[in-house]
Amino acid sequence: MNNLAKANAVRLINKYCFKSPKELINDLENMLYAEGLYIKEEEIYDCEGKILFDNNCGVITVDSLSDDKQKRFTIAHEAGHFFNEKGSGSYKCSFDEFYGSKRNYEREANANDFAGELLMHEKWFVEFTGSQKISYELLSSTAEYFDVSLSAVAFRYSIIGFHPIAVVMSTNKIIKWVSINKNFSYQFIRVGNKVSDLSYAYDFFENKEIPKYEDIPAEAWFKEDFKLKNRNARIMEMNIPMKKYNSVLSVLWEL
Structure with missing residues (x-):
């Protein structure tokens, strides 16, 4: 910031x-x-x-x-x-x-x-989110409290939230940018890569129905991260579709 x-x-x-x-x-x-x-x-x-x-x-x-x-x-x-x-x-x-x-x-x-x-003044943001466990419900209630979009809250939370999350923007199946909290266990997602078919973000681009959030294999996003030792590791993925721009904002956090 x-x-x-x-x-x-x-x-x-x-x-x-x-x-x-x-x-x-x-x-x-x-x-x-x-x-x-x-x-x-x-x-x-x-x-x-x-x-x-x-x-x-x-x-x-x-x-x-x-x-x-x-x-x-x-x-x-x-x-x-x-x-x-x-x-x-x-x-x-x-x-x-x-x-x-x-x-x-x-x-x-x-x-x-x-x-x-x-x-989303930092003092107000931290007071509202507090030490609550990261969840779709927390992000939704925060968006309602500040009367901003869910995507704006997700990106803000990735910077100053209590729990580490990662935010990924993808357009036309290509990863455009990444914001990963410094305390997230995995730190590397290659910008320019195609979205993995192991993710629900991929399903969005295939015009399939996607859940608001669901657990997925961590390798769907962090396959190239050297810290990913356990190929069975799973993370939570929440997707915010932006259909007008054929884009999706993916919010990731650890289970």
Whole structure:
């Protein structure tokens, strides 16, 4: 996580005295307007959101056809460009910038870090999730509490959650990026590999019905990890389909 992006988000939370996610959500657009950002909605076909800004102000445009949770994260992401970079700029941010192969570009990653901290402030996130055992139910209730998508919560949890998990984004059967908590037993998944047919993520691309979560062989994802000594080892896999982009976010944790 980028420390400057995090600090920028925390500064806003403190400046406007937000005490809970609900307070922030209710006043998010008013707060950004007070900071010089105007938000508008229109149908967009080539990106999820865009921003035009200078040192003092900016205009954020979000896709009017997106659901409220996606709109909110897009707004926070675009605001991240304004607060992180200052100066002037004009960006269009597509699915690839948010979730796909371009996600690791520093500028976009920093904007995502800002959005993650603003919408799921670490202090609130840790207090809510606590030391509860990782599960689909925990991630779902956390997404509901912060009123964000399940995918946003999963990625956030992989960074600051109490229990180690791994998050994998795959598009068109190809692994695009990986985020693995440093305390996860296995640490290597090769980006660029095809999704293993031992995983339910593979079944998603085959247009088969998949469970919300199920245990699978650990080698489905960690076959090349030298720490995987026991080929009978199993892990839990939860998949979040993104059918519009022929993509799936896989969340993995140890049994």
